[in-house]
Amino acid sequence: MHVVTDPPCDLCTALCCKYFALEIDKPTRPEEFDQIRWYLVHQDVVIWVQEGEWYLEVRNRCKHLLPDNRCGIYDTRPDVCRDYGDPEDGPCEFYADTLKFDLYFDSAEAFEPYMAKQLKKRKKRLAKRRAGRKKVKEQV
Ligand code: SF4
Numbered sequence: 492m493h494v495v496t497d498p499p500c501d502l503c504t505a506l507c508c509k510y511f512a513l514e515i516d517k518p519t520r521p522e523e524f525d526q527i528r529w530y531l532v533h534q535d536v537v538i539w540v541q542e543g544e545w546y547l548e549v550r551n552r553c554k555h556l557l558p559d560n561r562c563g564i565y566d567t568r569p570d571v572c573r574d575y576g577d578p579e580d581g582p583c584e585f586y587a588d589t590l591k592f593d594l595y596f597d598s599a600e601a602f603e604p605y606m607a608k609q610l611k612k613r614k615k616r617l618a619k620r621r622a623g624r625k626k627v628k629e630q631v
């Protein structure tokens with residue numbers, strides 16, 4: 492059996508040097524959903540969810556990526572670059588076909604139906620909770 496120990500960077504076009512992603516809180520309140528809409532009205536921004544964690548991705552190439560896709564600051568590159576692609580942490584972008592997302596939004600328009608559905612559910616939940624509280628008060 493062939494055991495993969497390193498990502499195949501020599502075969503890749505430096506896909507992981509052309510974006511960065513930050514973990515963000517899962518939206519629950521209307522203003523948090525609206526904030527995600529705001530992110531998504533910007534160009535080259537994507538929101539995705541993997542294993543329940545939410546991420547904001549900015550598709551912007553690194554300033555140090557050389558035209559031949561090598562790193563221009565290889566010896567002093569940030570730790571996140573050094574550590575990235577460890578097969579034990581799961582597949583990197585080279586294996587994009589196998590990457591699985593729970594949710595993926597590349598525009599505000601794509602996000603809005605999801606947002607509307609979640610806010611509707613929230614409204615129902617809150618109404619139910621309020622009705623429950625009212626009932627308890629009446630019994631006291
Ligand atoms: S995406 Fe994977 S294979 Fe491509 S450069 Fe980054 S770590 Fe290497």
Ligand code: SF4
Binds near residue numbers: 507555556568569
């Ligand atoms: S510092 Fe080097 S390895 Fe890190 S993202 Fe930039 S080009 Fe890629």
